[in-house]
Amino acid sequence: MSLRELYQNYSEQVQFLPIYIREAHPVDGWWMGGGILGKLTKKYSPATAFDVYDPQTIEERRLVAGQCEASLQYDIRTYVDNMDDSVSKAYAAKPTRLYLIGLDGLVKYAAGIGPYGFKPARLKQAIDVYLQHISKPIIDNTGPM
Amino acid sequence: MNFITKTLQYRNKEAVWQKKYNALAPKEGDEAPDFELFDASGKQRVRLSEFRGQKPVALVFGSFT
Numbered sequence: 681m682s683l684r685e686l687y688q689n690y691s692e693q694v695q696f697l698p699i700y701i702r703e704a705h706p707v708d709g710w711w712m713g714g715g716i717l718g719k720l721t722k723k724y725s726p727a728t729a730f731d732v733y734d735p736q737t738i739e740e741r742r743l744v745a746g747q748c749e750a751s752l753q754y755d756i757r758t759y760v761d762n763m764d765d766s767v768s769k770a771y772a773a774k775p776t777r778l779y780l781i782g783l784d785g786l787v788k789y790a791a792g793i794g795p796y797g798f799k800p801a802r803l804k805q806a807i808d809v810y811l812q813h814i815s816k817p818i819i820d821n822t823g824p825m
Numbered sequence: 826m827n828f829i830t831k832t833l834q835y836r837n838k839e840a841v842w843q844k845k846y847n848a849l850a851p852k853e854g855d856e857a858p859d860f861e862l863f864d865a866s867g868k869q870r871v872r873l874s875e876f877r878g879q880k881p882v883a884l885v886f887g888s889f890t
Contacts (some may be wrong), residue, residue: 683885686883690883693877693880693881693885694880694881694882694883694884695829695876695879695880695881695882696882696885697882697883697884697885698872698875698885698886698887699862699884699885699886699887700865700887700888700889701886701887701888701890702888703888703890704890705890706890709835709836710831710832710836710839712890715828729890730890732857732889732890737877738867739867740867742863742864742866742867743865744889745864745865746865747889748836748888749865751889757864757865757869758865759862759863759864759871760862760863760864760865761862762862764855766860767858768861768886769849770849770850770851770858770860771850771851771858771884772843772846772847772849772850773884773886774839774842774843774846775839775884775887775888775889776886777884777886777888778883778884778885778886779840779841779851779857779883779884780881780882780883780884781857781873781876781881781882781883781884782881783877783878783879783880783881784877785854785856785857785873785874785877786854786856786857787851787852787854787855787857788853788881789853790850790851790852790853791883792843793843794846794886794887798856798887807883808882810881811881814881821853
């Protein structure tokens with residue numbers, strides 16, 4: 681299952697928050713746009729950009745986040761991590777990660793470290809289990825018979 | 826520096842980062858760290874805790890590259 685399908689199928693019951701964080705493979709860093717690896721990535725992940733430099737200011741970061749949002753066309757507002765990467769660090773989010781947070785503010789699902797732990801299908805399973813759990817009526821066994 | 830050497834260096838650097846911060850990251854059952862962020866326009870704000878009791882939240886972290 682893709683992220684797009686997840687958004688489309690669950691957007692009414694679940695609030696999706698895409699959060700743009702520090703670039704994983706910027707041109708001025710661990711660039712992977714060249715050679716065979718670049719060709720393979722372009723083939724199997726066509727939405728991935730290869731010409732992005734690591735943003736140095738929050739304005740630059742927001743600009744790239746907006747370009748990413750427009751490119752992916754998920755029609756979901758993207759939020760941008762602070763330049764100190766505070767949210768990314770709090771969730772060990774680099775390069776990519778998924779979490780499900782329950783109504784009680786507790787983590788219901790924490791994906792493995794990305795990129796290999798980034799599995800939308802597992803998030804879907806967690807959402808299904810959680811939605812089923814919260815839809816069950818609470819049976820009150822207390823009180824007089 | 827050739828491609829393989831660079832790749833290994835970056836990979837090791839990222840692995841160290843992941844190990845350090847993953848040890849502190851919330852696990853299932855932990856309280857999710859609250860945060861407040863702005864969208865790409867810089868105008869729309871979101872705070873995670875505002876969804877408590879309203880809707881479960883799926884956090885999707887990533888970048889463009």
